[in-house]
Amino acid sequence: MLQLLIDADACPVIDFALSISSRYEIKPILFCDTSHRIEREGAITIMVPKGPDSVDFKLVNAVTKFDIVITQDYGLAAMCLAKGALVVDQNGREMTTDNIDQLLAFRYESAKFRRAGGRTKGPKKRTKENNLKFVRNFQQICERAILLKSEVEKE
Template sequence: MQLLIDADACPVVDLALFVSSQYEIKPILFCDTSHRIERDNIITIIVDKGPDSVDFKLLSVLKKGDIVITGDYGLAAMCLAKGGKVLTHNGKELTSDNIDQLLAFRYESAKIRRAGGRTKGPKKRTEENNLAFEMEFRQICERAVLDREER
């Protein structure tokens, strides 16, 4: 089991690395050449800059049961289809029960922007966001460790 982090613009990289070490889950960071997010003793996969290049590389490494941290709903949907567990950097677990609604919202927002309209951006990150992420991530790690032990 691995932790795969879509590290481009991920505000919880260090927190996720800290928590994953407590559960002995191997982390891998994915970023493109314009972000280059690297940490000591952590595998970092750097890909050429390009649309979805990080996403496709992460998907090629993903195995059933791996945990993925991403804010990209399109990538999340593909990870879920491959049997991954997906969490956003705000601590929301993405599942087959909620991903379709999130993708539809993303599509409608993009349609508004293409037509010249404006949509709200994300709210400023707070310490409560970090706590929510940590609590949910720990729960996912605990479930994943139990699943691993049952095999």
């Protein structure tokens, strides 16, 4: 069975993702640390002790090929992509092997700039359009994951 693994700390699209994944019979799992107790009906919640990257490591150890991961963490996305997962952020942008290096480089340069005293803008306020884009793209990713897994199972 396909899984949906959500890096649930600060994820604004949990309810959308759970609604859509239930239609596709994809098993949802929420990962959070003890400072963010996140539970939803119909989803498994895995809580880990608070600590740097504790949620990330638990999630990446649970992911398998063709699972779907929702995260805004490029480092976690890279690890999940290496295991054959499909990865999307809360705005519906898919992270792939074609764009992850550029995203990681941008993250590195931004962190370097901030360490040097620079200031970067935070995320823009979430809009209805962000939600619509997420829903549309997430549905497509669910369909693709199901197709990919069924093709492999036929072999």
